[in-house]
Amino acid sequence: QVQLQESGPGLVKPSQTLSLTCTVSGGSISSGGYYWSWIRQHPGKGLEWIGYMFHSGSTYYNPSLKSRVTISVDTSKNQFSLKVSSVSAADTAVYYCARDDARGWFDPWGQGTLVTVSS
Amino acid sequence: QSVLTQPPSVSGAPGQRVTISCTGSSSNIGAGYDVHWYQQLPGTAPKLLIYSNSNRPSGVPDRFSGSKSGTSASLAITGLQAEDEADYYCQSYDSSLSGYVFGTGTKVTVL
Numbered sequence: 300q301v302q303l304q305e306s307g308p309g310l311v312k313p314s315q316t317l318s319l320t321c322t323v324s325g326g327s328i329s330s331g332g333y334y335w336s337w338i339r340q341h342p343g344k345g346l347e348w349i350g351y352m353f354h355s356g357s358t359y360y361n362p363s364l365k366s367r368v369t370i371s372v373d374t375s376k377n378q379f380s381l382k383v384s385s386v387s388a389a390d391t392a393v394y395y396c397a398r399d400d401a402r403g404w405f406d407p408w409g410q411g412t413l414v415t416v417s418s
Numbered sequence: 419q420s421v422l423t424q425p426p427s428v429s430g431a432p433g434q435r436v437t438i439s440c441t442g443s444s445s446n447i448g449a450g451y452d453v454h455w456y457q458q459l460p461g462t463a464p465k466l467l468i469y470s471n472s473n474r475p476s477g478v479p480d481r482f483s484g485s486k487s488g489t490s491a492s493l494a495i496t497g498l499q500a501e502d503e504a505d506y507y508c509q510s511y512d513s514s515l516s517g518y519v520f521g522t523g524t525k526v527t528v529l
Contacts, residue, residue, distance in 0.1 A: 345420055346456075346464065346507055348518040361517045395463055403511055403518070404454040406466035406475065 301326040303396050303409035311390075311416050317383040321396030321409055322376070328354050329374045334399035337370060337381045339392040340411070347392075351399050352379060386416045421446060422508050422521035429527040430498045438524045440491040440508035446519060448489035451511040455484055455493045458505040467506070468493060495526070503528045 307319035321335070328335060336351035350360035352370045360368050369382040383390055393413050397405040423441045430436040440453060447453055453471050456464035466475055468484035471491065481502075483494045491510075495502055508521035 345523045346509075346520040348520065359517075362515065400469075402470065403452055404466055404469040404509070405456075405464075406469070408463040408465070411463050 301398060301407060303398065303407060305394060305396050305409045305412040307412060307414070309413060309415060311386055311414060312418050313387055313416055314385055317381070317386050317390060317414055317416070319381045319394055319396075319412065319414070320378050321380070322378050323398075324377070327374075328372060328377050328379065330354070332401060334359075334401055335370075335372070335379045336397045336399045336405060338395045338397055338405065338408075340395070341389075341392045349381065349383075349394075388416050390414070391416045420522045421512055421515065421519050422510060424506075424508060424521040424524045426522070427525045427527065429529055431529045432498055432500065434498050435494060435496045436498055436526060437495075438493045438506055438508075438526070440493070440521045442489050442491075442510060442512075444489065445514040446489075446510045446512040447486065447491055449513055451513075453484070453486050453491035454509045455482075456507045456509065457502075458507065460504070464507060498526075498528055500528050502526060 302324045304322045311317045334351035337349040352358040367384045372379045393411040395411045397408040428436045455468035457467045458464040471486040472484045481497050485492050506524045512519045
């Protein structure tokens, strides 16, 4: 059973870069057939898809965030990562990693990690 | 950026049936893209409830059902239980936005 776990700093200063890692267990990112995604949820708000990547390294981002987002993979560690540059308070959210079945749904999800942008 | 509209809240007594609508447009649901549903219990991550409009993953009770028609989709919960109290989100793909989109979310309250 595949499980995902986010990790990274819970506090980031404005204008800096937010960096998170998702560790996948119970399955290999390299096995293919899935997209590995990041999704965020602003406090008390709904869900926003950030982007995904394929195990080969190809990526696709939400156009509204594309200029600031980078998703990368480390197959040797079975991890994929998210970087969001030039953050502001508007980037304060719970960040989830999830597996995209490549048919459009997300399952499973990590437990989520709260990132607060504040000086 | 929610382009899928859901009612903010629905409520029902235990045992009743409630439905949650998810209204989209010709660039998402109406374009034929599948709709998926998630349940988010308080303080937890979303969990896949329905995929591809009407399919339940293993372990999801058959009290939950989904349907899609035109530019809208619906999630029905029959035999409402206290444990169903949660937020529910629909999700699809939007060709105009070139990405996945989620609904605005609906809070289900069991009276």
